[in-house]
Amino acid sequence: MDTFLSLNTFLILVLIISTQSLITADHKIADETMKNGSVIGIVGAILDNSSRAGKEEELAMTMAIEDFHSDYYSSTNQTLILHVINSDGDPMQAALAARDLISKQQVKAILGPQTWEETSLVAKVGSENHVPVLSFAEAAPKWANEIWPFLVQASHDHTNHMKAIAAIVQSWKWFQVNVIYEDRDSSANEFLPQFSFALREVNAKITHLLPLPPCPSSSMLSRELENLKRDQTRVFVVHLSSSQLGVQLFQKAKEMNMMEKDYVWITTDPLTGLVHSFNSSIISSMQGVLGVKRYFPDDSNRFHDFRNKFRKRFDLEHPEEDNNEPGIFAVQAYDAAWTVALAMKENSKVNNGQIFLEKILKSDFRGLSGKVEFNSDQRLPPADIFQIINVAGKSGYIEHGFWSEKSGFSLSLRENGKKSSSMEDLGLVFWPGFPMKTPEGWTPPTASKPLRIAVPGLSMFKEYVNVELNGNSLSFGGFSIDVFEAMLDELPYYLPHEFNLFNDTYDKLVEQIHLKNFDAVVGDVAITSQRYEHAEFTQPYTDLGLVMVVPVQSESSDKTWLFMKPFTKSMWVFIVLVNLYNGFVVWFIERNNFPELNGSILNQMGTLIWLAFSTLFSLQGGKLHSNLSRMTMVVWLFVALVITQIYTANLSSMLTVQRLEPTVTDIETLQSSNSMVGYCRGSYLERYLIEVLEFKHNNIKKFSSPEDYAKALRSREIGAAFLEVPAAKLFLAKYCKGFRMVGPTYKVGGYGYAFPRGSPMLPIINEALLKVYESGKIWELETTMLALEECEEKNEEDDDETKARSLSANSFWVLFIITGTTSTISLVSYLFRVYKSLFKHKTLVWRLMAAVIKYWGDGKKCFSRRISDVEESGTNSLNASDSRTRV
Template identity: 35%
Template sequence: MQLIVSVHSFFLFVSVCFHAVTALESTVPVKVGVILDMNTTVGKMGLECIKVALSDFYASHGYYKTRLILHPRDSKGNVVDAALAAQDLLNNVEVKAIIGPQQSTQANFVINLGNNSKIPIITFSATSPSLTSLRSPYFIRATLNDSAQLEAITSVIKAFGWREVVPIYVDNEFGEGIISYLTDHLQEINARIPYRSVIHPFASDEEIVAELYKLETMPTRVFIVHMQIPLGARLFKKIEEVGMMSKGYVWIMTDGMTSLLSLMDPLVIDSMQGVLGVKPHVLKRKRLEEFTDRWNSKHKHEMELNIFGLWAYDAATALARATENSDNQNFNNLSQVLSTSTSFRGLSGEFHIVNGQLQSSTFQIVNVLGEGEIAIGFWTRENGFLRRLNVKKLIWPGEITFVPKGWVIPTNGKKLRIGVPPSTFFPELVEVIRDSSKNLSMVKGYCIDVFNAVMEILPYAVPYEFIPFQNPNGELAGSYNDLIYQVYLENYDAVVGDVTILANRSSYVDFTLPYAESGVRLLVPLKEKKKNAWIFLRPLTWQLWLTSGCCFLGIGLVILILESRNTSESQQICRSFWSTFTHIVHSNKDEVVNNVTKFVVIIWCFVVLILTQSYTASLSSMLTVQQLKPSIADIQELIKSGQSVAYPGHSFALGLLEQLKVPKSQMKTFRTPTDLHAAIQNGSVAGLFDEIPYLNLFQAKSCSKYTMVEPTYKTDGFGFLSSISLNQLVKYTKFLNEMLMINLWVFFMLDCRHSQ
């Protein structure tokens, strides 16, 4: 029996060997070209991973009839050699597909050659979005499009509240490819690009430093670096040397550098502490760990495995699968099979190609720290940017842990020149005090307090000085529009004062969000009170008086009837009406015997309570309204009455009055609130037409002898203005404004009481 089994096993072994040899002899070789930069780490790694991928694939798929035969070529890092290599492979070798080239700048011409020859060009490292615009059906990108990472980058920018970003990119197809996409993504989150920094691929160190010094003079402190390692490494070394890897700066690397961080020199990494980076996230699966162990055992000291090696492995696997699945003997439909039928779980994760493009899923956000990086969060299309809970603090350039503001006011060693309008009408808002002996000017007031308080809490020091916009007589040197135009002419860097945000002014300067609400209304004196001794009769109408009297008589008759049994006839009438009357004033002490009478008395007590409360409320309301009633209802009544209206000089209120068709003969200006108050009291002016903050001040100083009437002509309020963006100050002015405004009105109410 054992002999029979042994013979059976022998014949089975021989049969398997025969079929294996037969299958090997019947395989179809398929020539595939490989164009890479063999002197670079990515090129060497890519070729090695392609070889390992094919070896692994055919080891597990020995029954496949096709076998890819590699024909590697060295592009030597330039476009010409890449194009010559492609022509050689297509014309002389007659390859059925090409894996490569390595760089985006090389891919453009090679894709055109593949398109003309109808041969698929498969790249695992050319990431520029501009290659997509070629719309070649024979171009297969087995790597992520650079534009895919921009959503992750803009999510980070939005999460930290940065409003301006400067991209620094290499001046070639790789660098320029993402700029238009980056601009669109930033616009979606209301961020902008004030400047683009373009660096030539072969720029000298001096040219790089000159560009960095130019960036240093700009207010933006958030930079996105998009370039490849050789130039990027030089850039970051120079960034540290010029002092821009310090507090307040934000540096964000794109995938092109972040994924290859392990290939950088330790000295370069040391100069990048606090930099953020974005790269594709690769899940650690058992198969990947096994491959990594195999790789490290053979190549650890030569080159460390990265995402481009994984994509090269998966690209070779995808091509081997597509070649086997091709139903064409000449493999002319390889491109179509790759674009429509490539979907499997590779070393890099889910490897799914749609319309010739590898689809993205998750990006990892890292923070350069120490000798490497730490993951601080992830981005997915479904959930956006998610911070890791176990990472408590990020380390930013300068070894700070608080989030940089991303913006500063560039000083270049000079103080900011802040223009100040001298206010002659309301010095409480802005006042310029001239010291002739020292030839100095001191400014103070509410607007100045807000600006100083904001500047004090900024996380960076900004030197500035106030320069009054006045003539030798101490008066405003022109109008407010003239002052604003001085900022446009760059005679001032900014203006701080009671300046109203208007559309025509915003056309040539930038305003902050308003730090004080505003609007224009008419302030008129309260109507003179007329004393009336009979006013106590007015709260109740004659119908209500009649109803109350009838109720009084009715209740009295009911009590008369109910109590008639217990009293003598002579006392019945007097006692019943007396009982009803006394319940209006106080509780009745007369004894009520009948229970029904007691019930009627209770109802009467409720009626009396309602009547007395209504009377008291109505009388109080009449007395109050009489005190607060304006002397003029609105601006139209003032125009019809022919009375004059006051407005402050140099104010845009004049233009508004003209729009309302107020005759010039009815418009007057006054220099001080005291003169205006006197004019209103003597009847020469009926009211003041001005902005609400000024009216509040005038009303508070006059101890509420005036009131504002509708309508309100809306304006955007007071704001700081500059030829550069000051919007970073807005978040600080919001709560400071509330605090200072309350203190301001308390001060004026005290001033009013002292004046009395």
Template identity: 35%
Template structure:
């Protein structure tokens, strides 16, 4: 205690001596307070750095009109001590600025005093984001905000694909301030935070061990440590003693520990307990100025503290140097101004703050500090929003007794090997805890490696999907089925081994929702079976990628087509029938015009019309007896006969198909028809299909549940009026299995209600889900999936399913080209014929008459 008092008085008289020298030189002294914890090595080092900054500034700047006089006060590692020191500096020395204190907790009180007295408070080590210059306008953060490093940490997590991360932080202003920013950054990279571990600042070893044991029981193995150096050193030593610095664990530290790692190792040999740790820290270029400063710093620190082993300055000492330099430069730029504190007008000064008042030159000095720019030891000194702006971070790996730089990170480029380019980014050269080069997957089976508890449904029917049986020879439960084989294949496809055990479970009230809810209650780690992915279920569990086709449809009975008597009209659409008839008439008139002089068509109008149209229609069977005399009519009829040939051939093929294949029709077209007729609908026990039907408007009294495919068939054959059902509403995999066993008399409609298919169920946020989903895709896209399907399902094609396919009628558009050609050719033939015969005007009359009456009778003409 005596040496501390001696140091305090030495500093005090040293400051007075500097003030006297400054006054003698004509420079105006400006008091600046410094609040540090000089009982620690970090506090002593910071004081050395601050003192050197003042000396170096005036050594390089001659003829200064001002002279900064430093007044050091000891915060005594206490919030009250820091506040008392600030009051003393403001009240008794009327300091124009305060540098410090070191911790965020101490700074939160001092910056409030600075704001009330309008004295700038510059902190080079209070990094907590909870200290905001927007709420304290006279607070200037000359260090990096802790939130600026969360992007680098999140980039590491995203690079390795870790799905869950547990923050471990100190229960203080410093520790808790960055957590909201860290959680937000992790959410951006799709990484969750299942738990937050809080360590008291003065935690005993028993308290740390209790929390570490809790972390060991969790499946997450990625931890982000954010603590002050002293607590962090103790924490990692306890973690090493409990075996948590071994293979499979991932530890990431923030810059609070990394910035002073070498100093901690020098005192506590902390790096022995941190082998394999990944850390981030601000990038500081080792320039010639830094090297020169380091050498001078070691020499001066040894002189001022002969009992302490000399150590290199950390980045905090570089920031302390730059902060003091900026303050001194701002004071000089502001010029010599006599400053005083303006007190309140009231004469009743009941507190020290009332006595202090507010600084008249404080706002001007604050503005001068904020506008100061220079190249400092730690980099560019540039304040924006009263805070030092970050540029880049180093990602380091603790190996041996030092931290090895492996990558860089910048907000613009992300992780990269070089600061000016993002090419070549990679974090593959890391040595992990346990001295392992293998990247940890980020999670482990909890509680010492117990097997995963897998719930499987016990059901009565459709046992091809899941079947729970009993094997008498081994006296144990046997779980088999299509879903089980796929799950086993998926587990084998994972890049690591996962042990598991099946536990049969009979859902209450035959509801799969009850089984899935057991995963939410953590009675099971997962559920494997024919469990469908639905939006409601994803609210409390996670599903893997689906491994079956999706959708819900209906199976209905089939019946004879009641319109079979008129089936001969079905091959052609009404439009095609109409246009065909019109063209028959058109071709008749065309032939009648061109063949007006052909006596084989008769002489009377009724006779000619009848024979001409009979001639045109007889083309259908090519039985016409009349002969054509004009080449124009022959050309038109050749084209028309080609059209008739194609039309009759197509009609014959379509009609044959309908008469021989299309025998059956479904009894219902869709759910709307069933709903309007009050039909009864069947569904499978435990299925969510019942809820879908109710949402569509079906009453519970119209719904009947069944367990097996045989019950499905029996109910459909009975019909809804006789105690059965009119349709079965279920998922497509079940309906296909049903139809493969009951081919005759049933059909599945093409109508489908969209669902996501079957998936495996895991607890919310389980890190297994992404890996299992990728394995599901690998299995379903490979040959193993085909083998599993062939094992459990027969490849049966039901004739009734083919019969139920309705043949489409031939439409007008399909024959429009033929009709177009026929119309054009026939019209041109008739027009050309008329043009040729119209040259002789004398025959116009006979032509029109002959069209209806035929050519004149020769005998009548002779008489």
């Protein structure tokens, strides 16, 4: 332990000595300048000069200090001093450099470093000494400012950056991606959640994560890439902050033939922001890569002046670099140095670090990278415009277009420029291997490596899955297999596959996908939430739901009121009303011709009712005296004949056809009677019956075949059987007479095909399955399957569809209208004739009035006789009058 501590102490001393040697020259310059009293302030910078980003940042900050001095202090002897220390990317060395800059150089602010590991240590030192630290790190946790209040994030947030990449993924209908990232600091902790959320918003997901150390060995990199290569997903998102690691990755990928057809590579900032610095050798290994980087305006005069100066000086200071173009790192470093210089200008005589920090946070100016303005979290707002590049050709890359959350994809940033929600509208993209069409994002199975499909061997219904041994090979058939084959015909490519028998429970069958023993499961597999833990399912290819099947029995043997069954109650009411009405009309017209139709009111009412139901059989047409009553009777007899014949036929049918009804109609009856119920097809139905339908565990019983179900239902061993709708259809097709489906349909998943979670094939499979649905093929296959099922209980009598039913008045309304209309016409005609005769002779009117008065005097019993006498006298008078008229 002592040896270990001594070694650590030695390493720290070496770092301190090396740091001291790096800034000795700066100390001398600062001391001389401080003696002259012309120093406005000193700015420190901690960079990794071994990286391209560090080189660009150092030169850009130097130029910013020089430009600021030229603009504001060229006429004075005052100056700003910039102290730059090289950390070589070592966090400990960066922390020691920060202490030295603060304690010896008395800097008012520190710019950099580039990585979060370095930034966290430097921010701690800066906050302890009240010195603002403007970090260039890719992303800082949101809690960082609470721990280190003097930390300022001088690079843009990457939230929208992740959305831009997700938009690209959505444009080409990729649903899964692999992510390769640098596992060196907390930037991955910020990047991965943001990117995962952005992908979920476009219905995509991350299938594999590959974290890489800063300096992986060649063998380790080959091994990890080989694992990714074996997977079907071919979309790779690369998030690396080190350009050296990025170059190593793509060179190895090209060596392993992973930069060929069917592969997709997308790089994020900061790697994309350094593509301009890569030489032709590196570019050749990245052909077809898509890159997304933060956009900064490069068409202003200010940027052109900066660019020209930068290129000249960069060639002089770094002749080893092949490209002298400034990138985003140079631009953001320039703006950060300018921010600090502006704050120093207004607070040159104030040594309070808190006031200086507040002045920095109030910055509001237009820099090379755009508007510089910090939010309440002490960081620049998220970048809103991103540029999409496509690495192609020997010279470098093609600027493919832009993306922003507000406008989507566009070829230019002009107000009237064409905008689109899909990257496809930006034009041709050069993909790795330069294929003629856009990669699918995954590779389907090949003939050498077909899709391994498990088929259940314990299917309850062979009509769905039928596995037979033919010699030394197995043949697979049934409705589930037929639908799957029809679905494969709808795919845009051939999908090699092989079926494998699996004799175990359905739950264990689905688990085999999670264990990667199979690539899919095809059969009558019910979709359940528990099985989703191990696999994903296609949409159901059968009806959804769980139903209750019960036996049927004959209706009650009580036939007391069977004679009333041929007609409904409303029909009987109409028959009575029509008979009474027709009888009244005949009675009213013929009452003067039959003495038995006269008498007291009570006697006439009884006679009227008797006449209504007996006239059809006792009075013949020849006995009637009036043509009006005869017309009424003819129509009445015709309607009565039709109704009587139909009644007889329907009653005969009821007496000969057996009527069946279910023994149970709801689960409440089963539960209250403590009846046993049956189920099958796995544990999920058992859980559903107990937890959802609330059956007791001791009251449920499992069955394994339709024959066992039928036997148990007939013997009343169970009161009902619970089956999924597809199974219930087949069961009732086989036992079509003795059982019935009753009660509601409980919503549970139907049958579906299972695939590994996140399978890239699933969206394409679902699309093909929809096409099979829309073509009517599934309906045709199901109809054929049910038609081939012969009913074991079928006889000459049909079941519910053919049993007799009571007839309502709706079936006879035309007849009722005919007879009613005829009777009404006869009655109105008769009344009109009587009315005319009465008022034609006034004498009859006076006699009628006298009869009424006499009625009230003598009593109601004489009223009918008086009316008859008046009518008879009127008739005689009419006849005499007619005779005189003829004479």
